[in-house]
Amino acid sequence: MSMRAVLVRSAGVGIALALGAAVVPAHAAQPVVVAVDGTLCDLTKTLAAGAASVTCLIPPGGDPHSYRLKPSDRSKIAKSDLVLHIGFGLTPSAKKLKSPGTVVAVGEVALPSYGGSDPHVWHDPANSAAMVQVISSSLTPVLPASDRAALQQRTARAVAVLQALQSWEAKQFSxxxxxxxxxxxxxRTYSHLADRFGVVEIAMLDSHTTGGVLRPSSLKTITQEVKSSGAKTIFSPAATPSKTLRRISKSTGLPIATTPLYGEGIAAGRNAVSTATLNVCTIVNGQGGSCDTAGANALNSQWSSIR
Incomplete structure (x- = not known):
């Protein structure tokens, strides 16, 4: 720096001091965290709060199974301090992640003994609580020391809300x-929820078709199983049900729920907890019950208040 530049800079500081303005030191950039999956990203944003810059790759409504990394995604990952994904093959493109920071398959770390084939582990709130602990442990080394106590407080609050969510869901199904x-x-998307709460999951196309092709023999078998199951409603993953689901609905005489289930991540405008309560209410109401919406709203408020 030249002598003239030094004098100009010194003069500027002197003027600021004379005017009573504070001289604010430059702050280090926030840690950069990338979370691949939608539900996982909401958990991460909730825990990180304002202590890290969290980027979500898959938007609400996106399909993690077929998601392909865009150049902008790769650019974000290349600058990241931490990358998080569910694991269990949910997002095949996650196998190609290359980051200067740490890459963590959160679901696999949280559930090391799980050997099943359903990667949608967060539909069991107990699994989500375990993932919160893994996310928190992964965030700790990348956050400034001054932010770690607050991270632990947010972690405890998040686990408490997810435990309350588990109790609420159990009451709805019971x-x-x-x-x-x-x-x-x-x-098959909800096996973790089904196992936790004693629900029978009938994944029609996985059980009775090859490659999702609905042949007449498959339709007959599905119709017989669904009619004898005690089901009152067929649940769709999309607001506009597929032609296949409409055929099954006609064959079984069962309606398709007007509200879809959000199996692959969070719903637009919602978070992990409010999406979970929406799904459970959709199932319970569709099966002839009455969901506790006041309790759901209270849980959603508790989750949203974590800062």
Whole structure:
């Protein structure tokens, strides 16, 4: 720096001091965290709060199974301090992640003994609570020391809300007669929820078709199983049900729920908890029960208040 530049800079500081203005030192950039999956990203944003810059790759409504990394994604990952994804093959493109920071398959770390084939592990709130602990442990070394105590407080609050969510979901499903605790969908997405709460999951296309092709023999088998299952509603993963689901609905005489289930991540405008409560209310109401919306709203407020 030249002598003239030094004098100009010194003069500027002197003027600022004379005017009573504070001289603000430059701050280090926030840690950069990339979370691939939608639900995982909401968990991460909730824990990080304002202590890290968190980028979500898959938007609400996106399909993690077919997601392909864009150049902008690769650019974000190349600058990241931490990259998080569920693991268990949910997002095949996650195998290609290359980051200067740490890459963590959060679901696999949280559930090391799980050997099943359903990667949608967050539909069991107990699994989500375990993932919160893994996310928190992963964030700790990349956050400034001054932010770590607050991170631990947010972690404790998040786990408490997810434990309350588990209790709330258990009450919703237990309000149904056991014969009506049935979830009829197209593909196996909710096995973790079903196992936790004693719900029978019927994934029609996974169980009775090859490559999702619905042949007459498959339709007959599906119709017989669904009719004898105690199901009152067929649940769709999309607001506009597929032609296949409409055929099954006509064959079984069962309606398709007007509200879709959000199996692959969070719903637009919602977070991890409010999406979970929406899904459970959709199932319980569709199966002839009455969901506790006041309790759901209270849980959503508790989650949103974590800062």
């Amino acid at each position: 309000s149904l007669p056991s014969s009506q605790r049935v979830l009829v969908t197209d593909h």
